[in-house]
Amino acid sequence: MACFLVPVVEAAVVAVASRFVKNKEKALESAEIHVEGSGITERKPAFSRKLRWLSNMLWGGSALLAFEHVWHGEVVPWFPFLTAASDPAEAAEMLHEMATVGVTMAVVVTVAWLGMVAVSSLIEKRALKALPAKE
């Protein structure tokens, strides 16, 4: 009905947080990491960049999901935009769906992103450990 609105709200919060973190990071120089075997020196990904991964997943996912809602006639281009919002009984059902399906969607995407961040941090730590041994 309108479950995609919960990830949209999270995406907006993440976008603002990403901007804020990026501005803070500008002052700091990011560490460089030597990528084993490739002879490449890479920059350690800044946290704002990692936040952008989450932002891309949330914005992209909710945009495509919103299209699905348009497809099924649940979202319309005129006020109140959500067909369920015009009927109180349907509106209650819509809010229930947002609280269950919508929140679960946001949580699952965030957990997947946390997994990505954990793997990325592990790779960074390994690369940093290998750095003094090479020099």
Added chain:
Amino acid sequence: MTLLVTVFAAVICTVLWYKNAPKSELMLGTLSLMYWGASLMWLVDAVFEYAELKAEYFAPAPADMLNDLFLGLSVVALGLVIWLVILLIKDPKGAVKAVVFSRKKQ
């Protein structure tokens, strides 16, 4: 079916991104993250639907399946259009800028 089509799109984009990494001239990472985000959201939707319908969930009517396939393909096309717009605006290769400036010089 929509979930399946989106997952396939996400996997193909991730493989293409990996093949071109660490270069990101085509911003395939953004496209694959978009598809993965949508896939995860549809997975949650599918789980909730399965909890409601049980085994019936796996036996959709042919007309519904066709509609879902059509929707899935449309979603993939929309994702590609969004990605293309982002690519042309951000222009990581500088191709759009180069075309604009070379025309101005003439």
